[in-house]
Amino acid sequence: MSADTPETLSTNTEEARRQKRDRMIAQGIDPYPLRFDRTITQAELAEKYAHLEAGERSGDVVSVAGRVYSSRNSGMFMDLRDASGKVQVFCHKDETPAEAMDFLPMIDVGDIIGVTGEVRRTPRGEITVNARTVTMLCKTLRPMPEKHHGIRDVETRHRKRYLDVMVNPESKERLIARSRILAKIRDFMGRDGFLEVETPMLHPIYGGASADPFVTHHNALDQDMFLRIAPELYLKRVLVSGLTDKVFEINRNFRNEGLSTRHNPEFTMLEAYWAYASFTDAMDLVERMFAELSELVNGGPTATMGEHVIDFGAPFRRLPMPQAVKDATGIDFLAIEDDATARAKTKALGYEVEDDWTWGECLAFVFEEAVEHTLIQPTHVTDFPVDISPFAKVMEGEPRLTERFETYVNAWEVCNAFSELNDPVAQRERMTDQWQQAQARGETMKELDLDFLEAIDHGMPTAAGIGIGIDRLAMVLTGTTSIRDILLFPTLRKTEARGED
Template identity: 35%
Template sequence: MNEKISEYQERLNKLEELKKQGIDPYPAKSKKTHRVTDIFAEFAKLEAAQSELIIAGRLRSKREHGNLTFSNLDDGSATIQIAISKKEVGPDSYKLFSKLIDLGDFVEVVGKLFITHKGEQSLMVKEFRLLSKTLRPLPDKWRGLQDEEERLRKRYLDILSNEEVKEMLKKKALFWQSMRAFLVSKGFLEVETPVLENTTGGADARPFITHHNALDIDVYLRISMGELWQKRLMVAGLEKTFEIGRQFRNEGMDAEHLQDYTQMEFYWSYANYEDGMLLVEELYKYVAEKTFGTLKFSIGKFEVDLGKKWERYDYRETVKKYTGIDIQDASLEKIEDKLKELKINYDKEGFNITRAIDNLWKYCRKQIGGPGFLVGVPVEVSPLAKRDEANPKITQRFQPIIAGSELGNGYSELNDPIDQAERFMEQTKLREAGDVEAQMNDYDFVEALEYGMPPTCGFGLSERLFAFLMNKSMRECQTFPLMRPKNQPTDKAKKNNDTKTAVAIINRGAKLKLWEELNTVAHLNAAFGARIGRQLFHQDTIATEDGEDIRLNIQHAILIKEAKASKDISELIREAKENGLEIAEFTREMLLTTDDKKVVEWTKQKKKKDIEYLGVLVFGKKSVADKLTEKFELHK
């Protein structure tokens, strides 16, 4: 650490010396005339002309040989050797370059081309100018950044020292450029749709929520590339549209999923899912060839050839093949048993038959190398797709399957407004039952459909396709992946560090019978749990060795203490409120009847000082709760 600090300070000293000599270490503009890659392309012609060239870039090496120094200058397009001679630039300038210019500094050089006696194409410097003084040393050119987290956190240094990463970013740009060019060549119009929405739509996903200050409303960041908006454009009479942009899903992070990423979606009037499959297969082959120069890829455990015949995988038959479950006849209990047998983890919150089938399919798809299309997808998991005319239990939906993953999603769009409204209602019921990924009811979109939308095929893919073809994680393929700020704990860690506790206080002076005390404590805990909710749990269940689930209790301690009189509890309630603790209260009226209307009426007839408190529960930061309740004895 001391060595790094000293090197940093040494560069600061050089910066001050440059300023003393009247040299601006950060000028606003360069006068460069050529890129290094263009120089190499026309080297013979430019060398023969012996005209002066001006190039600029970062110094990547310095090798001093008495009165001659060789350096490598990298301008981002290529690296060229430059030679600085004391005779050519003069003793003062040569000394400045030798003593005050460091590796990593950006410089502009003027000179003529020549070839060294070793045959290396180089530029002899006549004069140079500092463009930017670096204060920190660059990572080792050959070893780069070794720590994985540091590499992603300081991606600019990773790109600078790792040519493979730089080439990956260039390929990614070409990936989207070629896709855009393909769609435009097919007559599609590129459009823009809202990023902030009143209602999310177009996917089963948990959205990010933010607040719009000017309108004073909460809005959602889009979870699809304007699916419902582009369909409105079909209603408006546009025949072919597409959009490429960022979308956001507040969900898990793994090798195949991120929270913000680039997506493309197109919509094509007067076409169906069969037309869509033909176009998508052509699109994938075109983009792969343009971006990677090949149609053959090694992806995980699979060898994939996009150029061969694309298969069709029926949803029901594929699940039955790999699991033995017929999804049209199986109950939720039977599917859940199979998920446990296959040791498939799933989210039990909002769990239903739709989620169960989807989890089963996700297991099956990992066995398929592809390329091919998943078809015959059930209506339950496709709320926006048109039913199949021959079998109304399935939809005209298709998904490209490559290397065990779904790398796109498309279907014949549902354009029946009545059917769409009914499916939205089913999705609403799922949301009300706790399924946070179920789609929201968009009444405005249904109204748009009522004006008529032609038969339409829609399709979307994300940058996951690029990551798979690169055989890398999505995170690795993002230029600047989102990371938690350094040394900042997670919310869970914060909660663990900020221990909380609950303390129930019983009014001993009320001379309650045992059943009345138990009733008081039970009501206090029930009211407390209802108000605080699921955040009290570390997790929902724990499993026994033989796979049976046991509901987990709350992660916070609950103490039971006793007060001498109602006034002591009343005083504690006041102090607890002042200190921001959660409270639950139980009065004599609440014990006498279970009719809340009577409790309300009786309480209205009394002043606060006349209320007889039988108990109170306070919950919050342990240090505060303990301080306020330390005067009370443990209940015996």
């Protein structure tokens, strides 16, 4: 392939790139050919020819492809990267035919090319392909970010993730780690005997968690529907059905609420239900899973999160919420018998309190304010108030508390689990109370899920329910401080000038 390259095309600008593209087309060269028969990836190349000594030629001809990350000496040396790694390409008149040499000025950093040639190791020890043919696979119209400095602007990194991954190796490694975490979770749950299912993302009634929904409209049915807040009520129907005693779903959930370094409107969760198990069984499962994930990502039981070394070695600390609050504030909520006194004690700590808060709501609020930020090492917080746990079983001997725990790591909640309520009468009462409270708050879209209540009238076995926030867990395992850095494409405010830099 050959092409004339006037001096006006030598600068690395968008206009120069477009002119080169047009010149190639005018000369009958397709800048976007149908195919290129790559025979080996860069990682495979490095492994296969690791035995070559410095200065040794292999005699093997391969075809590699990738993006040009650097070009030196007018294209004599180019670094070519694919998803697996880098290889050096050498173009010289003693090795490369004149047609290919004449084409080199048409190649800019950032272009995607294919190269066929012999593999050798240079005298300096670098695996190199001596080019015999060079094929343009994609002529790019915009330059890459400067490779040595990457993308420093956080907004650009999140908004143009393709560029971030292209030039920031740490971003690529972090996102690959997240994918490996998901694969490992699926493997772990399968080995533990759980069956993976898929439940609807469009719900006629929203529920399963307390959050504001995203609303959409189904034209054919002429009815509003809601993006899934949680799959809980569908997965419990699976337990009722007897399809399996162990069920899980890795699900995308949507909550129409705020954004922060720990919150994105759409996020990924593992939700699982385990028949004939309790919340203590769930604790054991969580500990085993987290230890395996830390081993996968970090090669051992510890992960570094800022100044903290997080130890995922079992067993995790188990901390009852009333005891945690008592230790932090001196207030023994278990000794308080009514809502009014609980509100007064909470106010005495300097907190603002709503007039209708119950005993359990006060306990949970004080815990969040006084204790939560201290829970750096993995901790199962147990004994949650029934007031804020409508789907959990009541503890034996303490009707105000439930068999529920949340796992905290780095002061973040990463897991929520219950011994699931399966008394259909109690469940109906709690969900009805929850619905009436929502109506009183003006949440008129909130409906009782009567189909779910009918389902559990048919009998749901006693079970442990587990919800794990994949995004936050991945953040801790990879030492990431913002959820936007662990999501491939986080939710961002729409810009005014779309397509502009």
